Amino acid sequence: xxxxxxxxxxxxxxxxxxxxxxxxxxxxxxxxxxxxxxxxxxxxxxxxxxxxxxxxxxxxxxxxxxxxxxxxxxxxxxxxxxxxxxxxxxxxxxxxxxxxxxxxxxxxxxxxxxxxxxxxxxxxxxxxxxxxxxxxxxxxxxxxxxxxxxxxxxxxxxxxxxxxxxxxxxxxxxxxxxxxxxxxxxxxxxxxxxxxxxxxxxxxxxxxxxxxxxxxxxxxxxxxxxxxxxxxxxxxxxxxxxxxxxxxxxxxxxxxxxxxxxxxxxxxxxxxxxxxxxxxxxxxxxxxxxxxxxxxxxxxxxxxxxxxxxxxxxxxxxxxxxxxxxxxxxxxxxxx
Amino acid sequence: xxxxxxxxxxxxxxxxxxxxxxxxxxxxxxxxxxxxxxxxxxxxxxxxxxxxxxxxxxxxxxxxxxxxxxxxxxxxxxxxxxxxxxxxxxxxxxxxxxxxxxxxxxxxxxxxxxxxxxxxxxxxxxxxxxxxxxxxxxxxxxxxxxxxxxxxxxxxxxxxxxxxxxxxxxxxxxxxxxxxxxxxxxxxxxxxxxxxxxxxxxxxxxxxxxxxxxxxxxxxxxxxxxxxxxxxxxxxxxxxxxxxxxxxxxxxxxxxxxxxxxxxxxxxxxxxxxxxxxxxxxxxxxxxxxxxxxxxxxxxxxxxxxxxxxxxxxxxxxxxxxx
Ligand code: SF4
Ligand code: SF4
Ligand code: SF4
Ligand code: SF4
Numbered sequence: 001x002x003x004x005x006x007x008x009x010x011x012x013x014x015x016x017x018x019x020x021x022x023x024x025x026x027x028x029x030x031x032x033x034x035x036x037x038x039x040x041x042x043x044x045x046x047x048x049x050x051x052x053x054x055x056x057x058x059x060x061x062x063x064x065x066x067x068x069x070x071x072x073x074x075x076x077x078x079x080x081x082x083x084x085x086x087x088x089x090x091x092x093x094x095x096x097x098x099x100x101x102x103x104x105x106x107x108x109x110x111x112x113x114x115x116x117x118x119x120x121x122x123x124x125x126x127x128x129x130x131x132x133x134x135x136x137x138x139x140x141x142x143x144x145x146x147x148x149x150x151x152x153x154x155x156x157x158x159x160x161x162x163x164x165x166x167x168x169x170x171x172x173x174x175x176x177x178x179x180x181x182x183x184x185x186x187x188x189x190x191x192x193x194x195x196x197x198x199x200x201x202x203x204x205x206x207x208x209x210x211x212x213x214x215x216x217x218x219x220x221x222x223x224x225x226x227x228x229x230x231x232x233x234x235x236x237x238x239x240x241x242x243x244x245x246x247x248x249x250x251x252x253x254x255x256x257x258x259x260x261x262x263x264x265x266x267x268x269x270x271x272x273x274x275x276x277x278x279x280x281x282x283x284x285x286x287x288x289x290x291x292x293x294x295x296x297x298x299x300x301x302x303x304x305x306x307x308x309x310x311x312x313x314x315x316x317x318x319x320x321x322x323x324x325x326x327x328x329x330x331x332x333x334x335x336x
Numbered sequence: 337x338x339x340x341x342x343x344x345x346x347x348x349x350x351x352x353x354x355x356x357x358x359x360x361x362x363x364x365x366x367x368x369x370x371x372x373x374x375x376x377x378x379x380x381x382x383x384x385x386x387x388x389x390x391x392x393x394x395x396x397x398x399x400x401x402x403x404x405x406x407x408x409x410x411x412x413x414x415x416x417x418x419x420x421x422x423x424x425x426x427x428x429x430x431x432x433x434x435x436x437x438x439x440x441x442x443x444x445x446x447x448x449x450x451x452x453x454x455x456x457x458x459x460x461x462x463x464x465x466x467x468x469x470x471x472x473x474x475x476x477x478x479x480x481x482x483x484x485x486x487x488x489x490x491x492x493x494x495x496x497x498x499x500x501x502x503x504x505x506x507x508x509x510x511x512x513x514x515x516x517x518x519x520x521x522x523x524x525x526x527x528x529x530x531x532x533x534x535x536x537x538x539x540x541x542x543x544x545x546x547x548x549x550x551x552x553x554x555x556x557x558x559x560x561x562x563x564x565x566x567x568x569x570x571x572x573x574x575x576x577x578x579x580x581x582x583x584x585x586x587x588x589x590x591x592x593x594x595x596x597x598x599x600x601x602x603x604x605x606x607x608x609x610x611x612x613x614x615x616x617x618x619x620x621x622x623x624x625x626x627x628x629x630x631x632x633x634x635x636x637x638x639x640x641x642x643x644x645x646x647x648x649x650x651x652x653x654x655x656x657x658x659x
Contacts, residue, residue, distance in 0.1 A: 009371075040541035040572075041568075079469070100465055102415055190465070212374070212541075213374055214374060215508060217543075237626060240379055241374040244373075244506070245374075251506060265620065266626075293594065298564030298565070
């Protein structure tokens with residue numbers, strides 16, 4: 001199951017839900033992976049505290065011009081849709097930060113003056129999460145004689161981690177983590193999101209934490225998901241952003257449901273909109289100071305607050321129920 | 337003319353409510369809503385649109401199924417995995433009957449087994465990056481590549497002066513480009529109407545739109561909140577503003593949710609060379625004001641409102657110091 005969590009804008013609690021749904025899913029013994037596609041501000045790690053075991057740079061190919069071969073014909077400039085390669089007098093100039101790496105310029109260059117070199121724009125980090133937190137994980141560790149889990153035992157597990165399935169009856173539940181992280185002052189999030197999404201599991205549960213907003217990075221993150229959860233809050237801003245998000249994302253033809261966070265503040269507009277549009281409301285999470293405080297400390301709410309965990313459990317059950325009613329194998333999987 | 341930009345690492349920190357309050361306090365400024373992805377400023381300022389223009393963003397490829405010969409070149413060329421094959425039924429003359437789509441994942445390996453089927457390719461418009469490469473190289477000239485209307489931008493009038501804002505169409509790209517247009521137009525309006533300041537409600541994040549929001553600013557205010565994510569986001573944003581060498585101030589909104597983290601944020605801010613602009617209390621009046629379609633300083637005289645007024649005085653002082 002691929003679940004995407006998005007919201008019209010940041011700060012609605014999107015990451016909180018993504019993290020908590022992933023946590024609850026893993027606690028139920030599902031092979032679970034949390035994938036942070038909010039590459040500009042990946043925050044899931046703050047709550048999940050993964051052991052980062054691997055880090056892979058993400059690069060796109062950009063052109064490099066061999067001036068000796070260039071005849072200044074201008075073909076490269078003409079094909080580039082992003083003004084990333086241009087000519088000043090007779091000289092070809094590349095603007096690396098504008099280049100999308102489409103390869104067009106190298107293809108059209110009649111003299112093969114253009115070769116492509118990688119340009120790093122971010123990184124994919126992989127890690128594992130010790131689910132049981134302090135209790136479960138440390139007891140396993142102390143049995144093997146290690147006082148503090150240092151990288152060694154973790155490393156060993158990582159070798160097999162990506163293919164490990166949970167065996168029934170095993171106490172240690174594995175749960176892993178992938179995040180895309182864009183370098184500061186880069187401007188293109190999409191290539192990093194694409195890479196991060198390659199880590200979506202074929203089996204098991206993948207929770208994709210999408211970036212906020214309504215433009216291309218969100219689409220890229222959500223594309224290919226089985227179900228989409230949109231998180232909003234019942235305020236005029238929340239409502240406005242939800243409308244925009246629904247307008248955008250309904251084009252992807254993915255079943256979706258709404259979570260209202262900070263329920264109790266604001267007004268009824270969001271509820272009205274959902275019932276008019278036939279959008280199921282998967283949960284209403286009250287605005288409470290104690291929740292805000294646990295959150296502000298960077299803790300996993302479902303671990304700290306049993307009643308919160310119950311709400312997440314039933315949310316997840318609802319999603320699973322809705323998906324099983326969904327005719328499977330539709331025309332959707334285009335991007336897989 | 338001065339340009340003052342309000343940003344936040346992530347959204348939802350109260351950035352727009354604060355920016356709108358500054359506009360209300362300032363008397364006469366040009367405001368620019370650069371949060372084109374999720375524009376909210378208009379809710380508080382009720383602009384009346386005076387002038388409207390379409391925003392032409394990137395291009396989009398579409399394959400004409402009747403012309404496509406199924407050679408597969410485009411799929412190989414597309415670096416954005418936007419093109420995949422699909423089998424369709426054709427009538428005797430080779431024209432397409434009806435889309436018997438097998439779903440892209442069929443792989444298209446088995447080729448054209450039966451006479452009445454044909455392999456064609458199609459573009460997933462959500463995956464297409466608009467590079468135009470496929471259209472350029474299609475041997476059958478079957479691919480149209482056309483510029484898309486990606487949004488609109490407006491010059492409006494509000495009770496506090498002119499406002500430039502925009503709406504990006506659903507799922508459209510190039511929001512950085514649109515942000516630049518909004519900012520430039522706001523500057524033009526300020527020039528023409530001889531207004532001394534532009535207040536920008538910036539975009540969230542650290543990517544293309546926020547880079548466009550910050551470029552050329554005289555002063556930036558980062559609105560953050562006292563959570564662990566807030567600390568983390570602030571670091572990334574400050575790295576960015578430092579890179580662009582803009583004078584940066586930081587305020588912690590709803591600081592009373594967690595004063596300990598507030599202190600940590602303020603320390604981080606200082607370490608990174610930012611100026612502390614003050615703290616803002618958690619105050620339900622902020623949302624109540626939203627519902628009334630007012631800025632919080634118009635709506636209430638409570639804690640948040642007082643705090644924002646204090647920050648605004650400080651902003652003005654910092655701006656003058658800049659001269
Ligand atoms: S690779 Fe594509 S985007 Fe980059 S410079 Fe060449 S044509 Fe432009
Ligand atoms: S296409 Fe090749 S030869 Fe022509 S201007 Fe570009 S780099 Fe030079
Ligand atoms: S390159 Fe042109 S003819 Fe070949 S598959 Fe693509 S659209 Fe069809
Ligand atoms: S325009 Fe570029 S991104 Fe779009 S389908 Fe063609 S090759 Fe792919």
